[in-house]
Amino acid sequence: MGNVFDCETNALDPEHFPKDGSDADIVVDPRAQFSKSRLWQVQERFYHSVGRNAWNQAIVPHMMSSNAFVARAYARVLVAFLRDLFLLPSDGSPPRADPSEPVYIVELGSGHGKLGFLIMEMLKEFADAVPTCATENAYPFVLVLTDVAEDNVEAIEERAMMQHYARMGVVDFAVLDATKAPSEPVVLRHSGTVLEPGQQANPMVFVANYVLDSLPQEVLRFDAGSPSFGTLKLSIRREDAYDDEADEDSALGADSDSGSPTDAGEGDSPVADASEEASSAGVSRGHARTRRAFVSDKQRAAVWRRADAKVPGLSEDALPADVASLAGKLILSWGWQPTDAEELAELLAAHHPQLPGVVQSLYADDPRFSAARAVLVPVGGARMLQRCRALSGGRYMLLAMDKGHVDARTILEADEHPHVAEHGALSFMANFHCLAALHSAAAATRPAAGAGAQAAVATDQPSAAGEAVPGAARRAAAASTGEHPAPWPRPVCLRTEQSDGLVKAVLLASGLGRADLRSATREFKSTIVEGSPDDIAQLHRGVKAEVPKQKTPLHLATAVLRLAACDPDVFFKFRDVFIERAAPAVASVAAQTDVRADAEAVLARHYHIHSDKDVAFEVGRVCMATRDYGKALFAFQASEALCGRHHVTLHNQGICHYFLKNYPEALRLFEESLEVLPTYASSQVWVTRTAAAIEDETKGMTPHEVEELRAMHGAAVEEQAALHAAPQWAQRHDPGAAAEHHIGHQHLGGDGGHSEAELDGSEASGEEPLSEYGSHSAGHRFPDEEYADYSADDADIHAGMDDAYDEDLGGVESQSEGEGP
Template sequence: MSLIAPILSLMPHRGDLHLLRPELPEELEDLPSTAEGEWRRLSESEVWQAQRGFFHHQGVGAWSKGTVPHYITTNPALARAYAQVVIGYWRDWQRDAMGGGEEPFYILELGAGSGRFGYMFLRALLELRQRSPLASLPFCYILSDFTESNLQFWQSHRSLQPFVEQGVLDFALFDAEKDGEVRLRRAGRTLEPARLARPLVAIANYVFDSIPHDAFAVKDGQLHECLFSHGGLALDGKNPEWFQEVLPEFRSRPIDPAYYPEPGFNALLASYASRLGNSTFLFEVAALRCLDRLRRLTGDRLLVLSADKGYVDEESLQGLGEPHLEGHGSFSLAVNFHAIGAHVAASGGRALFGGHPRSSINICAFLNGAPPGGYVECELAFHEHVVRAGPDDTYTVRRGAEAHYESMTTVQLLSLIRLTRDDPRVVRDCLPALMEKVEEADASLKKEVATVVRRAWDNHYPIGEERDLAFEVGLLMVRAGLHEEALFYFNASLELCGAASATLWNVGMCHLALGRFDEAVARLRRARELDAHVIPLNAFRPNKESSPP
C-alpha cells in the first residue's frame, strides 16, 4: 500500500560568506564624512548594542527563522571532530594523574544560541567517552549565552532532558564581553578564578565574529586607527531589519603606540605595523579580553575551540581593504585568528590551525598551560580530525554533491550521509532522490536506508523551523514499504508539530497496512474530524501553520 504525499521544495542554502572588500582606498581619511561626534572606535560604536538588542529580542527565532546562519557551525561533523579533540585533551591531562577528585571537567560553550551544537556534541562525546579509557571520567557541559530567553528554551527542550538527568549538562547566563565567572543554573555553584580543580574547555563557534572588534590600517609603516560611523541614524535592535539602516563608513588617523591599556595588545599592533604592507586589519579586542578572563578563571589551563570565517596567517592579512560588515539580521566580521593565536603564544600558549586553505570555515584550537607530558593526544586528534580531513572538507564535499543527488545511487546517498556523520540536514536534502529510488531497492538495502536515516534522526534537534522533517521521513518509509518505521516518524511529527489531519490520516493508513484495523479507524476518524476534506493517499501539509487543501 502506497501512502505518498508531495515533498516540499528544498530551502535554498545560504550563499558563501564574504569576508573583506579587496580594495584598499588610497586615503581612508578622504571617505565621505558625517556629522562631527559620530566617528568613534569600531568597538565603541552603537552597532554592538543594537546587535545585542537584536539577539535579546529575537531569542531562538534568530536561528529557527533562518535569519542568522548557523548550519556550518552546528552540524554533526564539526561536533564529532570537537569531541575527538576534547577526548585527546582529557587523556593528556589524565595521563599525568592530575588531581581534581570528583570535580568534573567543565566544557563551556559561549554564545550557544539555539543549543543545537551542544546537543550534537554531547551525543558524540558520550559515545566516544564510553569507547575510551575515560568511560567513568566526570564532566559537565555548560550551555551559556547572555540572554535569558535562550536559557529558558534550553531548560525546557525535551531533547536536552536526558543529558540533564545524567548530570552532564548545566546552563549559565554568561556574557562573553564582560563576565569572568560562571554561575551554574542547576548545580547552584559558581565557577570562580583560581578555584577550578581541572582544566577548562571553551567552545566559541560564530561568536568572535559578532562581538566588538577594532579596525586599523597600516600606511607606509605607520599605524592608523579606522574610526567608524554607522550613518548617524538611531539603531533599534528590536527591529529585525535594523541592520538595513546601517550605512557603514570608515576614516583613519594615526595613533599613539600606547593605544590600549594592555601592553600585549599594543605590542601586537606594533608588530603588524612593522610587518604588514599597506593594509587594513581587524583586531578582536572583545575576544582577546574574553580569553584573558577565561585564562584567569582556569589558572591558565585552557583549551579554546573556535570555528568561524576569517584569517589564520599573516600572509592572508596582506593587502586587505576596508572592513566589511556582513549583514544577516545581525552582522558579523571576519575574525583575525592570527591575532588571537599571536596573543595566546605571547602568554606562553600555542595555536593550532588547519594545514591548508579552508573553503568555508576555519577551525582553530588555542591551548594555554600544559600537562607535564604535553598535548600529544590533543594535537594528534586535531591533526587527524580537523587538519587532514575535517569538517570543512566534509562541508565542501556535501556542497559539491548537492547538485547531483538525483544521479547518485541509493548506496552513494547513504555513504554521503555516513560521511557527514549522520547529518539530518543531508537526509532532508536527499529526500527527493531517496523517494525516487527506494522502491526499487531490495529488502536489505531498504533496511539499511531505515538504519542510516534513524541515526541521522537521532541527531535532529528541532528549534521550530518550518520544515516538518519527521513527516517527510515518514513518507520515505512508506515508499520503502516500512510501515512500522513510518509510524515512528509520523508519531514524532504529531508530538513535535501537533495534530494535523494529513499526519493522522497517514498514521491510520499505516496501521491499516499492518493489519491493525481498530487503530486505523480511530486515526482516520480523527483526521476527518480535523479536516472533512482530507484526501486519501494524498495527505499534504505544506508547513506547520497551514492546513491541507
C-alpha cells in the same frame, strides 16, 4: 552571541554602504573609533531583543557552525582529552587530573543550543571510551551551555532533552558574556555551582563556534609605517524611518496632538519607558517601513528620530530595545584617523596587555602591510582569551571555529575595507592569525596569583601519599613548604591548514603538558585538519548543486550523508533521493537496511528548531518507502509532537497502523485526519478500506476473540514503537515546541500550502501502497543554510531555495488541496 553567521561574506558595496552618508540620512552614531562604535551595542541588543527567534524564524543561519560532523569531531577531541587526564598512565604514575572533580566544558555563545546537544549525543555514542570517575554522577565532565542573552539560555534550558541531561548532572547552563571582567564568577543555573576564577581543580575546555566574528574588533592600517585606526559612522536612510504609504504620525505610532507614542500593538516589542527617554531627547518612537525580510513586521519597531527627521547622535538610553529593524538598515561609512605608535599601543593595551606587542610584530613591522591594507584586530577575542585564562587558572583548551583568516597571506589578499555579512546583525571575519599569536604570548607564562587568575600548578605530580593533588590543594601545599611549581608548559596552537575556504578552526591550549594533550591534538588533526568542516560542506553542496536529483544514485547520497555524520540538514537535502531510490522495487535488501539505519541515526541527532524543516516527517517517509512501518510510525509521531497536528501526518500514521494490522487505530487516525481536513480524499478512501479490513478480520469471531485480537495487535504496535524509539526520545524532545514558538503546519495558513502525493497503479498491481502516504508541500520554502546571503530582499531570499515538501515521488501525481482545515 550565539552560533552566529554561516554565510559568505561580501566586501562593502559602495552603493549599499556609501563611504559618506548623505546629508538627508539620519545619523545614528557620529564617526567613532570602530571598537567604540555603537554598532556593538546594536549587535548585543539584537541578540537580547530577538533572542531565540534569531534561529526559530531563520534570521540567523546555523548549519555550518552546528552540525553533526563538527559535533562528532569535537566529541572525539574531548574524549581523547578526558582519557589522557583521567586514565592511569602506563608508567604507573597517578592521573593528571583530580578524579573527584569534573572537567568543565564551557560552550561560549551557545545560541540555540544545537551544537551542545549534538556534542552530548556524540559523547553518548562514545560512552564506552569515556573514563569513569569518582564524581557524584561518575562522569568526568560537565558541559555548560552559555550565552550573553538570557532568553537564549532559558530556551535551551526549557528543552526536555536538556533537562534530562541536567538531571544526569552532565549538562548545566549559565548566562555569560565572554568579553566582560575576568574576575567575574560563573553561576551555573541548574546545580547552583559557582565557578570562581582560578579555583577549578582540573583544566577547563572552552568551545567558541561562530562567536568571534560578532565580537568587537578594531580596524587598523599601516600606511608606509604610519598607523591609523578605522572609524565608523552609522546612519539610516530617511525612507527607512518612515512609512510613506500612511500618515506619518500614524505610521510612527505617535499621537498627533501630544507627539507621545501610542500603545504598541500585539506582537510589538517597544522599550519599557522608552517614551519618557524619547521625550527628553526630543525624539518620538516610530514604526519603520521594512525593506528587508529579517524579521516579521510585528517584530520590527521603534526607529528613533527628531521631529525634523535628523538625529545627529542618539544617547545610549535612546537606542531602541528592538534593534532588529535598525540593524537591517544601517549604513556603514568608513574613515581613517591617523595616530602614532604610542597612542596605538595605549588603545590596544586597554583590551589586552600583550596585544600591542603582537600587533607590532605581526603587522606594523611587516613591510607587506605598509600598503594601507585594513587589518581587523580581534579586541573582543582578546578579552575572551583573558576570561578563559582567568576562569581556568591558565589551564585550558579552546576549540574555536569561524569564518576568518589563519595567516598573513589571506589577510593581505582581502579587500581594502573589512568584509561585512548582514543578517539582522552584522558579522566580520575572525583574525585567527592575530588571536593565535596573542594566545602564544599570553600563555607562555604562568598566570599571576590573585586578581581573579590564581596561579595554576599541573596536577601530574603525586603527593607524599602517592596520590594526585588537586590544583587548589597543590598550590596551598607548595606555598606552605616553599616548593617551586613545575615549569609552565609551552602553549599549543593548532589550526586548519587550508588557507582557502570560508570556515577555519583552531585548537589553543595553555598550561597543559604534552602528555595532557597527546591524544586530543592527534584527534584534532585527524578530524578537523585533514578533513575540515569546510570540505564536508563543499562536498554536500557540490553534489546537491551539480548532480541532478533524478540522476543522483543512492550510494552517492548515502556516502555524503555518512561522511557528514548523518547530519539531519544534509539528510534533508537528499531526502527525495532516499525515498525514490530506497524502495524495494529499485533497491536491494541490504541497501534498504543501510538506509533505515542511517535514517534512524538522523532522527536521533535531530534538534528541532523550525517546523519548515520537518526532518522527522521525512525520516518517516524514508522508512515507509522501505516498508519499515514500525520505524515510520515512530518518526511520524515525533513529527506530530515537534511540528504540530497535520492531516497528512495523521494519515501516514494511519497507513503505518494499517500495515501493522492494527486496524482500529488506523481507522481512528484516518478519521482524525478528516477532522483536520474533511476534503482529504486519501483518508476518505482509506476509511472505507480499513472498515472493510476490520469486518473481514473479525468475521465469525466472538466479542471475546475480537477483544483478544485487538489486545494482541496493540501490544505488537507498542513493542514496535519501543524497539524503534531513539533512546530517551520522549525526554529529549519538547512536545510543546511548535506551540511555544508559534511554528507548525497549522500556522502556514489555509491548508498550510501542503499537497499530498500518491503513487499511480499501486492498488491495481496488488503491491503495498508505498505512496498512499502523503508528502508535505510548504507554501513557505526554507533555504539550504550554508552561505546564503540574508541581506537580500524577499524575492532574492526565496529565489533558488531548496524545494521544501512539494517534490513528487517517482511516478507520483501531486494533488493540492485548496480547502483549509
